[in-house]
Amino acid sequence: MTTTTGTAAGHRLPDFPWDSLEAARARAAQHPGGIVDLSIGTPVDETPEVLRAALAGAGDSPGYPMALGTRELRTAAAGWLRRRLGVTLADPLGADPSVVPTIGSKELVALMPTLLGLRDGTVVIPEVAYPTYEVGAVLSGLAVRRADAPPAEAAGIGLVWLNSPGNPHGRVLTDDELRAWVTWGRAHGVPIVADECYATLGWEVQPRSLLHPAVAGDDHTGLLAVHSLSKQSTAAGYRAGLLSGDPVLVRRVWEVRRHLGLLVPGPVQAAMTAALDDDAHVDEQRERYRRRRERLAAAVRAAGLRIDHSEAGLYLWATRDEDCWTTVEWLAGLGIVPAPGSFYGPAGARHVRFALTATDERIDAAAERLTA
Template identity: 80%
Template sequence: MSTVRLPDFPWDALAPARARAAEHPDGVVDLSIGTPVDPTPPLLGDALAAAGDAPGYPTALGTADVRRAAAGWLSRRLGVQLADPFGADPSVIPTVGSKELVALLPTLLGLQGSGTVVLPEVAYPTYEVGAVVAGLQVLRTDTPPAHPGDAVLVWLNSPGNPHGRVLTDDELRAWVAWGRAHGVPVVADECYIELGWDVVPRSVLHPDVAGADHTGLLAVHSLSKQSTAAGYRAGLLSGDPALVRRAWEVRRHLGLLVPTPVQAAMAAALADDAHVAVQRERYRRRRDRLAAAVRASGARVDHSEAGLYLWVSRDEDCWTTIDWLAGRGIVAAPGSFYGPAGSRHVRMALTATDERIDAAVERLMKDPPAPRRSQAHGGPLQGGR
């Protein structure tokens, strides 16, 4: 029996930079991992506690409340009209966050064994992990291939992690047409879709993109960032009812169940837009301050029109930039973690407290210390978002 060989898990490669940054007299500003730090809104905790008496097993299908709230949120916020979420083939189900879904989706759809998963040039590494776990190959491209080859799945990510790039309607429609022409499911990871800054991101399920129905299309959403609820592990899969049903059938066999109290919290969060607006404004203020300081330091911010990160370049190897930042007590994520095309960028997260963002701004505005050469570093990242 062959053993799955996963890519390296290289966060340890940042250890020298973290050690250097820790020498700063005012401590480290860690902008490397996009982990929310602001309080979870009380409405989620209240709903969670009210549903705490949950002696029975939850269902993989999800409660009526959470499916109704999800369909309402998709319609209200994204202009997406689902097929009947209560039909025999459901059009939306809850998931245990989005990362496990991304990692398992090729397997859940029965695609394992042979074929190629198409993913962006610069991409969230768990897309590749999911392909490897299913025994599939990977092709990185930002445009539909001239020939489908043995493609079995396409991943889109808009707004993108790490670079915050938003696909245009024309780009989305091109992928939808390509996938349908070749019978290849197209899945859009839209976990940052509520966080548009310079543009309004569009869902692949929107009728201007998908047309009259969602055949061959899926979308992945998460409450981790928009509701500061990463610890709840609350996500959604929606779209083509035939594909959703296929994933749901396997998930219930595997026991991939969102706890009933978490589903109650999800329903409350998806029905409320106010807390999302408050959090989005927090991130906007941090983004504006940090981006201005990055530019004042002589670096460049590319893309970053949406999402939780700044995609920063000094037109040098990303590890040289990591050392330059570490000399100021700042830790970022090397762009090479996200694919070879990211090797001249670093990702700086907005998920730090206002005090730490202000500290980073102050340090970036000062004259840079002399850069120091890094030790050798590892391969693609397989960690959290």
């Protein structure tokens, strides 16, 4: 299915969706056991010592950092991609770099059309999607088209966003689906960019990177992937992300970023290097999320909701087969606040999203209320 949901007219941003949850939060806060806010997926566990030590050790940082990233960081990023995702980059230290650091991933997502120099046309995003894909298109004066499969007509399309594992629904694209987009993008000269921020959090299936040789083939022509340390390293406050893939496209993004002064601070680059070289803290955090997922999923089902997709990532995508705001109101009465699925597009209007990023105590409180 393909849906056109916006135009470039007026460059009007949508309302900031989280503001509309204030009434639900106020009601939930009246619960005797306090609010359990599962609406925003912000990490709550301690940032691992390996990052904090590296950050502190690089605190004497009087000079400007490089938009390109240090050699150590780019080498660590290439090693992480190869070790964890089976992706081998072209020379990460080459004149046309195949990986650069970014100030988190949201900033990169919002600016991607601008960084790639798109001036008119359409950005394709998933039917159910992270709102910032649309925001980035609108900021660049571009139209938005929602599609979960390559459209028959490519005229005017300048960029395609994929998201696997998906936010909000945790859906993982199959190798065949990824290859179909790669073939379509290369045939029409349209960059395909995959947001893979939850790639290390596969539960029922193992997510595959767009840059994996089983998908991309022998090179990354026309392909980019976005990664983040926010969730896997509980470092959202560090604003630490990566862009990798086609060296021509990465260089184009890097050149604009250094003109704009979009620089990852030097101490954060040191922390990123340490984090990408260390797998133990990632595996420990993954285990925490696995336990929370099992506890919450059982309670959500016991309360009569159906969980769709959710085979990977940090969320449960659930429905009572009713308007999402009706479900939000019911849950607020239990002191629980999810994200309404309508935040993520018309196709999400009958679902809610539960985040797994609350503390163990708050997840347990939500489970107890759902099963009472």
